[in-house]
Amino acid sequence: MRWSLLFLASGGLLTCLPAAEDPYENYIRTSEDFRAVKQDAAWARKAWPGWIYMPWTYQWGIGYDDASGKWSRDHGYNGAFIDHDHIGTAQSKTGRLDWINQHGLRFYVDHVAGKGVLHLWDGDKVKPHLNEVHGTGLRPAPLNADTFAKLQTVMRRNIAASSTSPMRAAYALDDEPSWGHFVHPTMWQVTDDASAYPRWLATVYGTDHVPKRDRWISYEDLRPKLAEWNVAEFDASPLMDQWTFNDAQWCNFIGRLVEHANTLDPATPCGLVGGQAPSAFGGYDYARLMRKVQFIESYNLGSSQAIIRSFNPQGALPAVTTHFHKSVNDTIWQTWYYLAHGNRGHIGWVEGWFDGATSREWHAQVAPALREAGDKVGPLMAGAQWRHDRVAIYYSHASIQLGWILDAEAHRKTWVNRNADERLASAAHVRRAWENMLRDSGLQYNFLSYVDVIQKGVPDEYRVLILPACLCLSDAEIRAIQAFCRSGGTVIADYLPGVWDQHGRGRAEGGGLDDLFGVKHDPKMRQADIFGGTLWVEVDQDANYSWKTYREFLTNKNTCILDDSGFHKAVRTQPTNQVKAQGKGRAVLMNLSPQWYNAYREAGFEAAMKREVFMRHVADAGITPWVRLANAGEREHGYEITYWKLPSGRTLLYLCLNPEIRGTSLGGGNSVGLKSSTLPVNLRFNKPVQHVRNERSGQELGNGKEFILEWKQHEAVVLSFAEDSSS
Template sequence: GRMTNPCDVDIHPLSLQWFRKWLEKEYSSIERLNLQWETLYDGFDTVMPLSFEQVRKNTKKPLSRWNLSRWMDFRHFMDFQFAAVLSELVLYTNTLAPGIPAGFVGGQGPGPWGGYDYAMLCRAVQWMEAYDIHGTNEILRSWWNADRRLRMQTFFSSKNPKLDSWFLWYYMVHGNQAVIAWPEDWFHTGGGDIAPHILANKQTFKEIQGEISKYIVNPKTLSDPDPIGIYYSHPSIQAGWAMDAIVHGKTWIKRTGTLDNENQTMGVLRKVWCKTLEDLGFQYDFVSYLDVEEAKVNLNKRFRVIILPKTVCLSNKEADALREFVEKGGVLIADYLCGILDEHGKGRSQGVLDDLFGVVREESAGYMNGKGLTEIDGEKYKKPYLQRFTYYKNARRYKEIVVFERGTRDSRGANTLMENTLKKGRAVYLNLSPLEYWNHVRRFSIYGHEWRKIISDILSSSGLQPRVRVYENGNSPNMIETLWWKHNDKQYLCIVKNPTEKKELAKLGDAIEGITGQTVNILMKFPNPVELTNLRTMKQLGKGRDFHDHFNPWEANVYWVKDKTFQ
């Protein structure tokens, strides 16, 4: 199938009829639609969607003068249509097999093609096997935590026992209740016997399906993140794809799903923010733009900090909700290009939250080195990751990190880390793009150190500190992720290796072991005294703030934490 390859418009009469009714409900009058689309339709019955090829020809304008509305509205409708059909199938399936959840396999990463708006999909189905592309696993965890709907991954053996073991442990402690195994080509040897690399993990297969998994996969065990939200804006994903596709010219149709997975700026940036927080010892939840738009979430009750990753599209309702979040004491962080387009993809002269952040932008100065808008250049997909940033050359950097908006300033004349207070809260506009953090060399070099310090300082001043710090052979950060789960009055801590990608297989240097490294000694430092028990060995490690233990980088450790401050 085409998966998430560009497949532009569906102009079947039935689809167009549905689209036009949907538009009439969205806009209520043809005059409002014409104003938004800059068109002259007499009525909804003649409205036609726009292909990306027509949109592409107008992307040379300044971003504030872009109007992607005709294209983005149809993409939004196609996402809605896909989710609506899935909802019907789920309801029908439930009549055939009451009590059995209904869902689908093969979920792709968020993008403008194929129907993968996860804010809609999460409302449509009761379980999903989604490839962990651009953070889908953490998105599903965030929105399916309360009722623990089933999440699972597909398992293909790498034929490396340690890497296979890590995969199974990693997704188990991340709350996945199962894996789907496709055994062809790797389960058996040519003679039909079970392959040695499978037999080598006999104990792993047994253990992760035994007692240890019950602590995490129990439907009453819930993820227990820190009060940090990462904003999920699907309109921004659509507009971000358009920015990425500019470099392809007329060949944008050849930007396959595979190419996009490796070069989608919005997707990689989402993963960078996840890895940044994880490296700092925090967990988070994603915030659905639909929940905010529809006032279905109390932001101040759930979050102390909300991060807006390149959230270029924001509606006035979303902006009002985020403004209220700050007024009531929340901390709002935007990296760059915040709210310049509305939720349909139409430009504004100034960002809808510029006054909240206390910034003024001069768009004529351009972005990065002033010569382009695309960050990860998909035309250079065959080159190493760090060589794909065409417009980073000669761009200004702040502590090694690229400054994105050349003409944005605050009242003091600052161009980065601009901060503004409003009533009980504050808003921070970084004007930095941390995309290079996705390269593991950058992640564990001075670049990564500077980036983490910037974010750590903001979180610390917001009253947030990690619940535990883990040191590997005295080194931190160390590619170890800490995850917290709770079951009634019990609290569980899991630690697991957290590579940028599966490339960090051997020792990385700086005393950091890769997944296929050797057993290491770890030190866990808690801010308050706790009692700690290793649930795999059932060894009671005692009471205190500092604990030593052994850790196999290809597995995970699971602990029961007795903490008097836990509620």
């Protein structure tokens, strides 16, 4: 067997389920592409036991001595960082590992697989290579046996040099890795094994239905056809199959490197840092990627943090994000917000932290929050399980891919320059709108991936399944969604659900879920029949490439039909807000995009109430918040409550602010429009809770349904309690 078969071909069974007759379903159920690496919760917690702040010390101006160690601990920086060039021979120069051990700082090792292979071309070095990136050739560092062997050698050296420390917490293979360059539009093939792609196609389509692929194509081969095709003629499969194949190759390669790291150091999780937004490019199909890592730092772009939390098995894996200091209040807010959402710490960008060898005074102002997170509240999260309100948001990576294809048409031939996809993409804005409509309604959710739904169906723990811009659905997914609905669930789709299949081919008979929703999507539909009538999507993203506000983004050069509800209609000739009973359940097709909610939320409390056109269907399914702020208005607008079930049986609750968040492909998850007032709030439960304790102050608050608290909006209220089972 050729080495490439080890990570390309169908492999050992993932479940005891029988092989499906549907080749794609069989592929999802049985392929090596979806086999998870070791992801044991107790094992991961032993290496990474709590909330850890790890400064990325490239501009560390205070040295590595007793004074700097004490300064770190005193200011809540209870972790550290080692790069590949800080170990081995360089170690004797810096004393970095001795300093870490002496002061008890948990650390991760960056670039443990070196630099220049998993991440290509730093900074401006990419510019001479843009023709390669946009071309249909071969990745300069192809995924093959030679590349794997090269990285093995680097990993053996780096892991051997750092695994002697009892303070090691994780290994990162590389920073901002990608099968392309970040998530920049990249068209090349990732492996030089000419037989790999045909073999993979046979696995996905079945040996009797392999499509003819006589050459590797680019988006430019597809783009001119978008204005001509109707749905029945539409076929993006030659391009989407290439991207999916690259994702499969890449994620399997990452998984093999992670497992190699485990052979060198069985006690320490391995993964990557600098993760990007879910994207058509770079290997960021999180349904695949989260099965192949044991540790991840990802920037909070395109809902990545909530997706990672949802796909993190039992919260087992340490997941963190980057911290960039912008202001004292923002840093304090980030500490509480990310802790409240299940993160296990921060990797801090140490730029502007010091004035020569003197630390800037803001460190003393943020230190109490960092110490409290690391020493008091963070340890409470050990073994905690996220609690949701029986609502799932569907994660369809094929729809993200097709979304990019439709979005990028507006750029015409300048699509090669498209960057910052997380702030442009229809898929990202629709996801964000749904998330915030739920959060602002007092509800929590999980993302549910296409892989899990095909392998296991929609779990019984959910009562509502939301399909956000789920343009592409396979027959296997459609069967599972129909079964969920007919057995008593509520399915809510915004627009064009399953009108294309998982390969990006338009369905000749109409939408795959048309029977469920009781509608008919005409297979002769063209761009002229959708949204503004000039593109397949809601917004001309070329005209709005540098948008500043959501309202500007949605109104500039836009000819969409604005429904009476205040949201854009998708299929121009179809009615909106259609509800159909199905077995014991209900199916709701809005035929509206929720994107306008991003603008309404930005406008304030009253405008944000327009979400009720979507949220009433969630409420009709019996989903109502069980804890809210009573009489909340403009001052409290944007608040969020998260809750966790502790191993003790108690519930841990956070009240925090959920403002807009901005970052870039180089990091960040900073707040926009952060409030910092101190408010008296009335936290009201639907049923009495018992033995309520303020975990920050230690105050015992007793039993009851209502609790008057003081909330600093850039911090968090943290309570724990037992629920009254007799109520």
